[in-house]
Amino acid sequence: MSVASENSSQNLRPTDVPGPDADWDTIQRFALLFNGYEYAEPRYHPGDPTGSCRQLHEDVIGAIGHRDDAPESVTVEDLRAALFFIPRRVRWGTWDGVPTGQDLTQSRKLIGCIRGRLEDDADM
Numbered sequence: 001m002s003v004a005s006e007n008s009s010q011n012l013r014p015t016d017v018p019g020p021d022a023d024w025d026t027i028q029r030f031a032l033l034f035n036g037y038e039y040a041e042p043r044y045h046p047g048d049p050t051g052s053c054r055q056l057h058e059d060v061i062g063a064i065g066h067r068d069d070a071p072e073s074v075t076v077e078d079l080r081a082a083l084f085f086i087p088r089r090v091r092w093g094t095w096d097g098v099p100t101g102q103d104l105t106q107s108r109k110l111i112g113c114i115r116g117r118l119e120d121d122a123d124m
Contacts, residue, residue: 009034009076009077009080012076012114012118013118013122014115014118014119014122016030017030017111017114017115017118018030018111019111020108020111020112022108022111024099024104024107027083027087027104027107027108027111028087028090030083030111031080031083031084031086031087031107032084032087034077034080034081034083034084035084036053036056036057036080036081036082036083036084036085036088037049037050037052037053037084039053039056039077039080039081039084040052040053040055040056040081041053043056044056050088053081053084053085053088054085054089056078056081056082056085057081057082057085057086060074060078060079060081060082060110061082061106064109064110064113068112068116069112069113069116069117070113070116070117074113076114076117076118079110079113079114079117080114082110083107083110083111083114086099086103086106086107086110087099089103090103
């Protein structure tokens with residue numbers, strides 16, 4: 001599966017985001033529409049796109065914690081880059097390419113945060 005190079009969330013609508021019960025293939029397709037490597041690398045560790053994306057993912061997941069939404073300091077792009085990292089981790093970190101329960105839980109939480117943020121922005 002290829003990775004997109006367009007990193008704009010400007011035209012993203014809530015209906016573009018998979019639902020909370022989306023299957024892994026749907027989640028993965030959506031996640032890879034945003035290139036988290038390109039987004040994270042200049043913000044964290046120039047020259048290390050994978051390490052940068054991993055750090056951003058950890059920071060975003062930590063910021064969300066047990067909340068149902070993302071703090072205002074976490075942007076839609078941050079959320080999308082964190083989501084992007086999960087299928088990359090699954091692809092390169094497992095023998096079978098099958099996501100763990102934690103992968104699915106984190107993915108669905110990030111999708112919910114993305115959708116919620118877009119809905120909030122649409123209401124403004």
